[in-house]
Amino acid sequence: MELQPSISLKRLNTFGIDVSGNVATVNEIDDIGRIADATGQGAAFILGGGSNLLFTKNPEGWIWKNELHGIEIADESDEFVWVKAGAGENWHRFVLHCIERNWGGIENLSLIPGLVGASPMQNIGAYGVEIKDVFQSLEAIDLTNGVLRTFDLQECAFGYRESVFKHDLKGQFMIASVTYRLRKKKHELKLDYGDIRKELETQGISQPGIADVSRAVIAIRSSKLPDPNVLGNAGSFFKNPVVSEAIEQKIREKYPELAAYPAGEGLKKIAAGWLIEKAGWKGFRRGDAGVHSKQALVLVNYGSATGAEIWQLSEDIVRNVEDTFGVLLEREVNIL
Numbered sequence: 574m575e576l577q578p579s580i581s582l583k584r585l586n587t588f589g590i591d592v593s594g595n596v597a598t599v600n601e602i603d604d605i606g607r608i609a610d611a612t613g614q615g616a617a618f619i620l621g622g623g624s625n626l627l628f629t630k631n632p633e634g635w636i637w638k639n640e641l642h643g644i645e646i647a648d649e650s651d652e653f654v655w656v657k658a659g660a661g662e663n664w665h666r667f668v669l670h671c672i673e674r675n676w677g678g679i680e681n682l683s684l685i686p687g688l689v690g691a692s693p694m695q696n697i698g699a700y701g702v703e704i705k706d707v708f709q710s711l712e713a714i715d716l717t718n719g720v721l722r723t724f725d726l727q728e729c730a731f732g733y734r735e736s737v738f739k740h741d742l743k744g745q746f747m748i749a750s751v752t753y754r755l756r757k758k759k760h761e762l763k764l765d766y767g768d769i770r771k772e773l774e775t776q777g778i779s780q781p782g783i784a785d786v787s788r789a790v791i792a793i794r795s796s797k798l799p800d801p802n803v804l805g806n807a808g809s810f811f812k813n814p815v816v817s818e819a820i821e822q823k824i825r826e827k828y829p830e831l832a833a834y835p836a837g838e839g840l841k842k843i844a845a846g847w848l849i850e851k852a853g854w855k856g857f858r859r860g861d862a863g864v865h866s867k868q869a870l871v872l873v874n875y876g877s878a879t880g881a882e883i884w885q886l887s888e889d890i891v892r893n894v895e896d897t898f899g900v901l902l903e904r905e906v907n908i909l
């Protein structure tokens with residue numbers, strides 16, 4: 574455990590917002606009691622890699638920074654391996670660790686920033702794969718009584734960028750470890766999302782394995798998304814909205830090129846980035862807060878934007894998209 578009162582959080586969030594706060598590092602589960610005793614308080618919130626949040630002010634109380642490490646095989650069969658990872662493990666390094674051992678299932682989720690512990694929070698997803706597809710269980714500490722509880726797939730109530738931890742149990746648990754069920758044998762790869770097939774072709778690969786898919790995803794992501802180490806951002810700022818077919822049709826009458834996908838009976842998922850771009854926001858900049866020039870779904874900090882400025886920009890986009898298309902955008906990023 575380490576207690577750091579009133580430090581800058583600029584390096585602890587990928588938006589690079591310069592706020593300050595009290596940070597308590599949790600290196601082992603027993604630290605939780607020690608930190609509560611030493612600070613006289615519970616956790617204000619849990620911090621992972623800071624890649625899915627926006628600080629709009631100096632957070633109050635003590636932030637608990639998750640640094641619970643370790644990767645182990647929990648179980649194994651001919652077909653599967655169940656891998657348990659500490660919540661403080663870096664997600665992308667964990668993906669590479671699994672690929673090196675030829676454990677498949679998460680190769681499409683390569684290069685997503687952040688830590689293992691946050692992966693179930695919003696059921697991270699990319700290129701046709703979500704964490705729920707390989708999720709076995711997780712262990713989380715109940716912050717009200719310090720008791721370790723196991724959650725199975727059903728209890729996590731995963732949805733599109735959703736889980737029970739963002740809603741009914743918000744702020745109640747600190748995820749300590751996650752167990753994933755990965756494939757040991759050759760399995761059907763998901764290549765039909767984004768430009769994966771095209772990228773593999775460009776690389777001259779006709780019989781790809783999981784390492785090839787991972788490399789292709791890394792190449793695509795690196796060319797499309799801004800690197801937070803260079804330009805502050807938190808990935809997709811908004812979720813892709815799900816609307817009725819009637820609303821989708823109405824938009825399509827005016828814009829036949831609308832990008833929309835089936836999302837259940839009578840429903841369509843629309844690309845939020847497309848709506849924002851069509852509304853004219855792509856590349857927009859106000860002070861140091863802006864909309865990325867290649868991907869309108871990503872809001873960026875050119876250097877010294879405050880969280881409040883980025884939030885205001887997001888609010889202006891929400892209002893404008895609603896006025897233009899009649900679609901209400903929802904933020905994916907956690908606002909603090």
Ligand SMILES: Cc1cc2nc3c(=O)[nH]c(=O)nc-3n(C[C@H](O)[C@H](O)[C@H](O)COP(=O)(O)OP(=O)(O)OC[C@H]3O[C@@H](n4cnc5c(N)ncnc54)[C@H](O)[C@@H]3O)c2cc1C
Nearest residue numbers: 621622623624625686687688690691697698747748807808
């Ligand atoms: C360039 C870029 C690209 C991205 N691409 C994608 C993508 O393709 N798909 C996708 O799904 N996401 C994407 N993201 C968003 C982000 O990387 C993920 O949501 C990631 O899982 C967040 O992890 P983190 O450790 O940084 O969480 P943080 O930002 O630190 O925390 C996020 C939320 O989870 C809570 N939390 C974190 N750890 C724990 C824990 N152990 N226990 C309880 N609560 C916890 C926090 O309190 C907070 O509410 C992207 C972000 C960036 C910057």
